[in-house]
Amino acid sequence: MRAVLCEAWGGPDDLVVKTVPDLQPKPGEVVVKIRAAGVNFPDVLIIQKKYQVQPELPFSPGAEISGEVTAIGEGVTALRQGDRVAALCTTGGFAEEIALDANRCIKIPESLSFEVAAGFMLAYGTSWHAVRDRAALLPSETMLVLGAAGGVGLSAVEIGKAIGARVIAAASTDEKCAICREHGADETINYTTEDLREGIKRTCGKTGPDVIYDPVGGKFSEAAFRSIAWRGRHLVIGFANGEIPAIPLNLTLLKGASLVGVFWGSFTQREPQNHMKGISEMLGWMKEGKIKPRISKTYKLDEAPQALRDMADRKVTGKIVITP
Secondary structure (H helix, E strand, O other): OEEEEEOOOOOHHHOEEEEOOOOOOOOOEEEEEEEEEEEOHHHHHHOOOOOOOOOOOOEOOOOEEEEEEEEEOOOOOOOOOOOEEEEEOOOOOOEOEEEEEHHHEEEOOOOOOHHHHHOOHHHHHHHHHHHHHHOOOOOOOEEEEOOOOOHHHHHHHHHHHHHOOEEEEEEOOHHHHHHHHHOOOOEEEEOOOOOHHHHHHHHHOOOOOOEEEEOOOOHHHHHHHOOOOOOOEEEEOOOOOOOOOOOOOHHHHHHOOEEEEOOHHHHHHHOHHHHHHHHHHHHHHHHOOOOOOOEEEEEOHHHHHHHHHHHHOOOOOOEEEEOO
């Protein structure tokens, strides 16, 4: 089989595509023929040795996949050859096949395309855990989403609207703001052309947002937190900006507000039942048309470096996937 390999720490251009031995399942594992693999910002970080997880070299990046089960390991009873599945894998997704623990796979319906399934679990799983679980967003509340046109940002917009809340989307261009409105945002802020705090005041009034969804970090975090509502919850998702902000803790006191950490990967391992509860609820929302994942572009396996460059350069709206 062919796989994208990180043989030395570096950027997307340092990746290589090579033929490697076909895989055989160990006890408790299945082999999945990969039909699509989601591309995420952590994939950009992990090949540079900048992510929380640092696998041994060489490895194939790619944290979420969808495809068909082609081989079953000893002791696996819940899956059969030919089953359509989606799975989280941390690494190994940018390849033609993957061997992984059968418990990490979930069956997907025929109505769900491989592309959508591959781009669904990490972004929407992160946002469900953040918005529904950690922030406990209510229909009567307002949520501000920073970096709202990206994969996790757009999923947060849709989940907020599925809950029934008012959602303000902040993004860096008018085109990205328009995409956010297409996915349900009630108001938008272009924080390249409008001061973020002024935009929050315009869209939220003096009260401010009850929940802030922040996958960006950098200078926008403190500006947003200074505008948060009383008893507000600021969700710390990640730092796509590349800068980890240092928010003065006296602001939490003045606003009676909370900084809430969101580590979805650890959540799936520590609370698998709650994780599956979220996946089930979102599949129901998808069936009802309340959430519609946006797959903006697909790439071939040999184009994986370009996909990661586009992700690093913030040229991506919604999700992009690699189709081996």
